[in-house]
Amino acid sequence: MPAFDIQVNRKNFHDYKIVEKATPTADDLADGQILVKVDQFAFTSNNITYATVGEMVGYWNFFPVSDDWGIIPMWGFSDVVASKNENVKVGERFYGYYPMGSHLIMSPKSIKPTSFMDGIEHRQALPVIYNNYINTKTDSSYSKKGEPIQSLFRPLFTTSFLIDDFMDDNDFFGGKQIILTSASSKTAIGLAFLLAQRKGAKDLNIIGLTSAGNVDFVKDLGYYDTVLSYDQAEQIAKDQTSVIVDFSGNERVQASLQIHLGNQLVYNCLVGMVDWTQRGGKGSAAQNGKFFFAPTQAVKRNKEWGVAGFQQKLGMAWMQFTNQIGDWMTVQNTNGAEGLAGLYLPMLDGKVDPKIGHIVQL
Ligand SMILES: NC(=O)c1ccc[n+]([C@@H]2O[C@H](COP(=O)([O-])OP(=O)(O)OC[C@H]3O[C@@H](n4cnc5c(N)ncnc54)[C@H](OP(=O)(O)O)[C@@H]3O)[C@@H](O)[C@H]2O)c1
Numbered sequence: 001m002p003a004f005d006i007q008v009n010r011k012n013f014h015d016y017k018i019v020e021k022a023t024p025t026a027d028d029l030a031d032g033q034i035l036v037k038v039d040q041f042a043f044t045s046n047n048i049t050y051a052t053v054g055e056m057v058g059y060w061n062f063f064p065v066s067d068d069w070g071i072i073p074m075w076g077f078s079d080v081v082a083s084k085n086e087n088v089k090v091g092e093r094f095y096g097y098y099p100m101g102s103h104l105i106m107s108p109k110s111i112k113p114t115s116f117m118d119g120i121e122h123r124q125a126l127p128v129i130y131n132n133y134i135n136t137k138t139d140s141s142y143s144k145k146g147e148p149i150q151s152l153f154r155p156l157f158t159t160s161f162l163i164d165d166f167m168d169d170n171d172f173f174g175g176k177q178i179i180l181t182s183a184s185s186k187t188a189i190g191l192a193f194l195l196a197q198r199k200g201a202k203d204l205n206i207i208g209l210t211s212a213g214n215v216d217f218v219k220d221l222g223y224y225d226t227v228l229s230y231d232q233a234e235q236i237a238k239d240q241t242s243v244i245v246d247f248s249g250n251e252r253v254q255a256s257l258q259i260h261l262g263n264q265l266v267y268n269c270l271v272g273m274v275d276w277t278q279r280g281g282k283g284s285a286a287q288n289g290k291f292f293f294a295p296t297q298a299v300k301r302n303k304e305w306g307v308a309g310f311q312q313k314l315g316m317a318w319m320q321f322t323n324q325i326g327d328w329m330t331v332q333n334t335n336g337a338e339g340l341a342g343l344y345l346p347m348l349d350g351k352v353d354p355k356i357g358h359i360v361q362l
Pocket residue numbers: 044045046047049050155156159181182183184185186187188209210211214247248271272273274275276292293294347348349350351352353354
C-alpha cells in the first residue's frame with residue numbers, strides 16, 4: 001500500500017475509512033520542512049479518548065482533515081525520509097505524537113541535539129507537550145528493544161506518576177481509601193503500582209473497580225488491596241474517607257459511588273473516559289469532580305525540583321515500573337493499514353484483553 005491515513009467520522013466513531021494517498025516526497029516540502037515515515041505506534045484506549053473528547057479538547061486539530069472527518073493521534077516512532085532542514089537529517093528517528101497514518105510533514109523549530117518542536121502553523125495553539133519530538137540518537141533512556149514499552153507507557157505512566165505525586169502532595173486530601181475505576185487500564189495500573197509503594201509510610205487502602213471479566217487479572221497484579229467488579233461496588237466501606245481516581249468516566253458508576261460514599265468522598269479526580277458511550281453530559285455525576293490536568297503538576301514539580309530533579313524521580317519510577325511489566329503484559333504486533341483498521345473497532349468498543357499491549361507496525 002502507498003501512503004495512507006485512517007480517518008474517523010467525528011460524529012460517529014464506528015464509521016472509519018482507510019484513505020490511500022500518493023506517497024509524499026521531498027518535492028512536497030517547503031524550505032525548513034521534513035517528511036517522516038511513521039514506523040510504529042502504540043494503540044490503547046487513551047487514543048480512543050483523544051477521539052471521544054476530540055471536539056471538546058481539540059485533539060482533531062493536530063492532524064486536521066475536515067469538519068466531518070478526523071485523524072486520531074498516536075504515540076510512537078518515525079524515521080526522517082526527506083529533509084529540507086539542514087539541522088534534521090534523513091535517517092534520524094524521533095519519538096512523538098503522530099497521525100494514525102503512514103507519513104507526516106513537519107516544520108521543525110527549536111532544534112536541539114535532543115529534540116525539536118513541530119512549528120507547523122496549525123499546531124501552534126495546541127499544548128506544547130504534544131509538539132515535542134525526541135531524537136532517539138541522544139535520548140539516554142532510549143533502546144531499540146525498549147521502543148514498544150516506550151510507545152505504550154511513556155505518556156500513560158508519566159500521568160500515573162503525576163497523579164500519585166499530586167495525591168501525595170495534597171496528603172491524599174485526607175482520604176484513606178483510594179478507589180480506581182477501570183483498574184485494568186494501563187494508566188490505572190501504573191498508579192496502583194506507585195500507590196502500593198507508599199503503603200509502608202502511608203495508611204492507604206487501594207481499591208480497584210473493574211469489569212467482571214477483568215477481576216482475576218487485576219487481582220493477580222498484586223497492587224490493589226481489594227478488587228471488585230462494578231456491580232460489587234457497594235462492598236466498599238462507607239465509613240472511610242475516600243478518594244476516587246476515575247479512568248472510566250461511566251455516569252452510573254460515578255453516581256452510585258457518590259451516593260454510596262456520601263460525605264466520606266473527599267476528592268473525586270477525573271482522569272479518563274474509556275467508557276465513552278456511558279459518560280454523562282454537562283452537570284452530570286460523571287463531571288462532579290476535578291479534571292486532572294497533568295501539565296499543571298508537572299510544571300509545579302519542575303519548578304520545585306528543577307527539571308533534572310523531576311526527570312530523575314520520574315526516571316527512577318519508570319525503571320521500577322518497566323521492570324515488572326513483562327509479568328502481566330505481552331506486546332502484540334499488528335501490521336499495516338488493514339491490521340490497524342482491524343484493531344480499531346475492538347479498541348473503540350473496549351473488547352481488548354488488558355494483558356496485551358498493542359503495537360502497530362506500518
Ligand atoms: N488526563 C490525562 O492526562 C490522561 C493521561 C493518560 C491517560 N488518560 C486516560 O486514562 C484512560 C485509560 O487509558 P489507557 O490507555 O491506560 O487504557 P487501556 O490500558 O487501553 O485500558 C483498557 C481498559 O479500559 C476499560 N475500557 C476500555 N474501553 C472501554 C469501553 N469502550 N467501555 C468500557 N470500558 C472500556 C477496560 O477496563 P475495566 O474493565 O477495568 O473497566 C479495559 O480493560 C483513558 O481514558 C485515557 O485517555 C488520561
